[in-house]
Amino acid sequence: MNRRFLALACAAQLLLPALALAQHSHEPMTGVRNEAWLVTWDAAEKAMQLAEAMPANKYAWRPSKDVRSVSEVFMHIAQANYFLPMVMGSNTPMTQDVLMKYDTSEKDKAKVMQALKDSYDFAKHTMEHVQDAELDQKVDFFGKPVTKRMMLMIMAAHSHEHLGQAIAYARMNGVTPPWTAMQQAEAAKKAAEGKKSGY
8 A cells, every 4th residue: 555655656746847837837727727738738748758759760660560650659649639629619720531630641750749749739729718617518529428628638638548558669669758767867866876975
């Protein structure tokens, strides 16, 4: 039980700096919109760092023939960052036909990274412009009526779901997530300093 609590506490400590930065950067959002964006932005930062860390020659890699490649995972995240706001009534910069094929439309690393960044800018814009008074309004999500509040939660959850997939892909290709590499480097530095000081 103590180990589980410690793991959760560590995870919370890793999340807090990103949340604080997102909160400072996006003060106009309030309530659940702001909370949804904080969680989404944590995934966004990590997804974009991971997209940069993955070598360009690994963007076509996939663990088996019937699942998404590295580029397709990142483009699928971007696709949802347009599609989910579209369900909420936002005007996307592309037609629905183009959007339906968006996840397989780009394989070049630099262009995938830009698509990912642009999509999170669009997701942020949507969350900023949905009014608190609209959150109880229902929209049609694959035949099921859900509130706009729920759609914000789905946007955040979707980013984290596929961030996890991208982390697994990276690990399978010998790529350590940048935020983990930074923590490991800091821990090694502290350990080395401790040895020098005699502790």
